[in-house]
Amino acid sequence: MIRLENISKQNGQHLLFVEASAALMRGEKIGLVGPNGAGKTTLFRMITGQEAPDEGQISVERGVTIGYFSQDVGEMSGRSAVAEVMDGAGPVSVVAAELEAAMSDPDQADAMEAILERYGEAQHRFEELGGYALEGRAREVLAGLSFTEPMMDGDVGALSGGWKMRVALARILLMRPDAMLLDEPSNHLDLESLIWLETFLKGYDGALFMTSHDRAFMNRIVNKIVEIDGGSLASYSGDYEFYERQRAEGEKQQQAQFERQQAMLAKEIKFIERFKARASHAAQVQSRVKKLDKIERVEPPRRRQTIAFEFRPAPRSGEDVASLKAVHKRYGEKVIYEGFDFQVRRRERWCVMGVNGAGKSTLLKLVAGASEPDAGAVSLGASVKMGYFAQHAMDLLDGDRTVFQSLEDAFPQAGRGSLMSLAGAFGFSGDDVEKKCRVLSGGEKARLVMAQMLYDPPNFLVLDEPTNHLDLLTKEMLIGALAQYEGAMLFVSHDRHFLAALSNRVLELTPEGVHQYAGGYSEYVARTGHEAPGLHV
Structure with a gap:
């Protein structure tokens, strides 16, 4: 239904595609993979006509509808989240608006007969398009993406960037086009929303072409992989692991x-x-x-650039690393904790599970000293040196300093070679180390902050969504580094591969109470029968 034939594309001096070909057929669910900057988003933009290839052609079968979700969601304000999502259904929402106007315009009372006739026509079209079910379907999709009723009905302009992304994604899902192009739909989603989206996409009968930095998400949905490799497009039948x-x-x-x-x-x-x-x-x-x-020369395989970096061992802490005793915490009328007791001991790696608003990030802030309890005590043990990673840490980078200067500022005694190796291990090679922090992407900022934290490792890591924005290769490197780490960890993540690889304890926060599980995330899933609180496998 969508064909790319011998396409070539150059951005400035950078060759993205050279006579590359691929196809998206009906019913296929394809994962698009390749290193950052390989041209994944450019490929989507060419399919939707937002950009043109320099050579070759892209053909879409006549009548095929395409829904494209990108990270650039644009401005949204002045309407409710439900109305914004319904607008993605196109003509259905137009008919709905006509009906609403016809029923609520008192100035046209004299022309009621004509209005009723038009209303009858509009009503017929509305029914034909399934309009009566539209709002219910929109709310169902938004609920799947963790929206509460007040959030659905409130002004979408008041939402954060991450929630606006979910609204933009919901528009495409409600539209149910013949083909969906989804560019990183798993970004900004909590685990519960991610699992709901996984189920939705598995049940979607159209063609799917998507990128994702979440290997478990990709693995469960796709039945084919297209890889951008040195300007060409290589196809592999099977899931991501295959x-x-x-x-x-x-x-x-x-x-x-x-x-x-x-x-x-x-x-x-x-x-x-x-x-x-x-x-x-x-x-x-x-x-x-x-x-x-x-003789036709055989080329050596193009190897992904990964640099192994030997991180120093963390200094030993005492047996008791962090302790919360009879902690109370509330935000306004919302009670987060009431008499909460919790203990982290040396070499324990706690992953914290819970739905939105359960208090996952609040717990990490309390332990890190970024928030104070209303009552009770939070304390760190003897010889504990803590490293705290949260999304706000990326905002503290000095925009005028380069990547390398930021590392030098943090470690003035370190040699240039050691810092260059560190930068390389976190994906900054060649000229990348001279980039100013202000132009770095979210993923690049996260990598830089993580590099600063792990070069001189603390013995207690508190990590709030450390894998957000990280590509698959960087995640694998980070998992490899942290697997060798001997300190204690307390972390929140929606990446199931990360959870399974690194946790040896699970703290589950639910409305019914707090549950602690010995054993890591995989044991938690096996024991409870669900991958996240309240969601069944």
Whole structure:
């Protein structure tokens, strides 16, 4: 239904695509993968006609409707979230507006007969488009994305950027087009919303083309992967894990072919060098030179840039790391904690689960000293050195300093080589280290703050959504680094791969009470039968 044929595209000096081809067929659910800056968003923009390829063509079957969700949601204000979402359904909402106007305009009382006739026509069209169910469907989608009733009916302009993103996503989901292009739909979603969206997309019968930095989310939905690799588009049938295995196997085979050919070439060149001055071997030498000229060279596999970095061991703390005793906390009329007791001990890695408003971030703020309890006590144990990562930490970066200068400011005694290795491990290579902090993306800022925190590691990490904005490669690097970390951890994350890989304790906050589980996230899922509080597998 959508075909890309021999497309080429260049942004400035950067070649994104070179005679690349791919197709999206009916019923396919495709994950689009590739390193940051490879051209994933540009590809979506070309399919929707917002940009044109320099060469080649993109064709969409006649009559096919496309819904495109991007990270750039634009301005939203003056209407309720429900109205904004219903507007995405196109003509249905127009008919709904006509009905509403016809029924509530007293100045047209004299023309009631004509109005009723038009009302009858509009009503027929409204029914034809399923309009009566539209508002209910809009509310159902918004509820799935964790909106409360007051949020649905309030002015969308009062919502934060993350919630506006959810409204924009809900518009596309309600529209149910023939094809959905979703650019990072899992960003800004809590675990409950993520699992709801997963179920929705699995039940969607149209074609899906999406990017996501959440491997579990991608893995459960897609049945094909398209990878942007050095300007070309390579297709793999199967889920994300299958793609990873196939790619690794392909790289292994290509490396073996490359090495065999290099050995053969070295042998031939050695023969030519040895006998080129001897007249008796002139014919053999010429024959081998011609043979070498005709050989099609095997390229070594293009390896993803990942730099291993050996983080220093964290200093040892006492056995008791953090303690909350009889803690009370409320915001206005909303009670978050009432007589809450909780203890973190050395080498425990607590992941905190709970629906929106359950008090996950509040707990982390209390432990980190960023918020005070209304009553009760919060204390840290002996020799505890804490590192606290929260979204606001990214706002504290000095916009006029470069990435490298920021690292130098944090660690003035460190050598340049060590800091360059640190920058490389967190995805800053080449000229990236000279970028000013003010131009960094959300993901780049998160990586820089994380690098500053882990270079001289604390023995207690308090992490609030540390994987937001991080790409798949950086997440894997971070999981690898933290897997070797010997300090205590208390963290909130909606990334199930991160939760399963790093937790060994689960704290579940629910309206019915607080539950503690020994064992990590995988054991929690096995024991409770759900992946998040109140959601069943």
